[in-house]
Amino acid sequence: MFYSEQYILKVIILSKNEYNHEFIAKILYSARIKNASINILHTYSIEECKTIINNNSDAALLFIDLEKPINLKSVDNELFIVTYIRDILKNKSLQIILKNSFAGKYTPDKIVMRYNINQFIYDKDSNENMILSSILSSLNSFETISLTEKSKKGLEQVIKSSSIIFELHSLKKFAVGMLNQLSLIIKSGSNLPYLNTSCFVASRKGKNFYILLGRGNFSSHIGENIANSVSSNTLRDFKLVISTKKNKFSKDHFILYFNNNYNNEMLIYFDKLTYLSKSSIKTIDLFCKNMNIAFDNICLNHELESTQKEIIFTLGEISEVRSHETGHHVKRVAEYANLIAVKYGLPLKEAEIIKLASPMHDVGKLAIPDCILNKPSSLTNEEFEVMKTHSKIGYDMLKSSNRRLMKSAAIIALEHHEKFDGTGYPYGLKGTNIHIYGRITALADVFDALGTERVYKEAWSLNKILLHFKNQKGRQFDPKLIDIFFDNLDNILSIKSTFPD
Incomplete structure (x- = not known):
């Protein structure tokens, strides 16, 4: 199970003709996209379009409706905005649909290849169904590319986070690092402007788990038994995670489980989440696998340090006793x-x-x-x-x-x-x-x-x-x-x- 919420797909319409804006907007509003709503941004010139794109780098689709047919002389000027997007901004994920006709020998396939346009619609063949089909296909492609990019960023974050965490040798610093890096993974995977959540790290002492580090609503619960800090429903989830030794993702929270070869166990809890994609969950699972190794290393370091301290005190005592x-x-x-x-x-x-x-x-x-x-x-x-x-x-x-x-x-x-x-x-x-x-x-x-x-x-x-x-x-x-x-x-x-x- 994963979290979901209504997310927004931004569509930019570029046309000098108001009728074209109304026509395309009508088709867009008729579209039914699961868990998504359409936000239309209207632009009437190339300069205005540049400003809109610069301020909306997460836009999904640019629909260009040019009235006059493009020819060999006018193509660079008319499609300057496409060159700007692909070559200057290096934006490869924004889907571009061009609705037009061509004069002379400049055929659509040459335009599509040269300017990296995703779809071309002939003016004379266009109708509502064809335009809607092109839009839905482009938005689907954008989502696929976005998920791939998020997975890539998530993987990069895991690699970066792992290198940071593996340098830590204190359990407290390890806990801080885990919460920091998980927050970054969640934020980058959801495109949220900020992450407002509550979370904690708990470690086992005897039969119970006690909060080692807390944030948000749990910042004042450090040292408490988790049974006294969460709801009865959430506590049931904790018991399930502990018994199965597996992570659990629910509609508004998730619980991660860690253990190692030294019989140490640790839990991480994130609450008040509103969006977590499937790709983010996969990234978090991968992160957890890496962190289990880091958890082992920290406990090994503690074991070695404790042994070293014991040897030093013993030698010191031997010299005094002698x-x-x-x-x-x-x-x-x-x-x-x-x-x-x-x-x-x-x-x-x-x-x-x-x-x-x-x-x-x-x-x-x-x-x-x-x-x-x-x-x-x-x-x-x-x-x-x-x-x-x-x-x-x-x-x-x-x-x-x-x-x-x-x-x-x-x-x-x-x-x-x-x-x-x-x-x-x-x-x-x-x-x-x-x-x-x-x-x-x-x-x-x-x-x-x-x-x-x-x-x-x-x-x-x-x-x-x-x-x-x-x-x-x-x-x-x-x-x-x-x-x-x-x-x-x-x-x-x-x-x-x-x-x-």
Whole structure:
């Protein structure tokens, strides 16, 4: 089943004779075309006709009724409008009927071929039935060409949309992209000047589907169960789609179903539609097949990212456990670093990268001997030199990866012991020459380490830590980061209490 409504076929009549306009209009109004009405545009000169055509590029038919016979000398002038349409405007879909007679050797077949006219009607042979038959045949040809063009545009839109959607790696962005591209397909397939509809994307959680993204009437329903957001009749359609796993097109709405190899399911719903052609439905079905593959890719990326995050946290925890330190240390450092990065003004995505990469800051300690790593007393100068190598070792372990996350972790591992005044290690970098990732992680790491009991020291009191941080502003730590730290101390302490030892 597909949607249908009365659509308009525009017919232009070009003639200098008012009687010809009335005669052709009478024949046109007698025509019965399914689901279509005729809109007649009257023109009395070539210049007027040019203006009408320029303003009505979707016109279906131009009926030219010339009174005087065309001859070899007059043909170019009389049919200039046809040349303008075909050669200048490059309009091949507008059907052109010429009603005339020819003088001399210029026969209709030569005119039809030279000027790309669709039909010719001899004046002397013309009657109402012949003209009506020619008009109906031309309008039918126009519809066929229009459907072909719409299918072509729809296919082009699918290809373009697919390339856009396949670049998206977030489920939320995927949902936005789907609604945007489907709206374009519907609009281009229906020739509507604008698309006024309501729609949403829903994903399955447990036994129910919840709205992930909504527009129009559903913009305020995000997070709701679809059972509470649609009518009982529409809900029955949803249940049918979910059980059959097939798209459903109804008279005023449609529902699309997506699933993938990771047992994820998603629904897309468009409501308040007034027109959707068969070609648009075919285009949407084709689009859905492509998007099922994209849906698979997004979930695969999520799976890989989740695995990568888990590995990074696990390695970070292993390095802490090996040095007899709590695994919660890396969780707290990650949360502190994320908070400070956001407050510093880094983009949320970059702050997330720091949060995920910071647990690897001490991964190089895996290569430090136990006798040094877990020594309960102060290290000798020689032992401390060995301990300092963990930053370079950690960098070397991580630097070869092409993944942004691992590259960021390598930077943090290398530079989180550098100091703002240039007295840190391994390279004695100073000020903003230390990567912002290293500066942020250094502050987060030291705050948590000072407040935690280690084999070589007791935990410091909060007041002692805060005094130390004030003293180290511009020395060990970036002054701007210290200000951010104190401005957000309540949030910092809230994180500390959320992940206790």
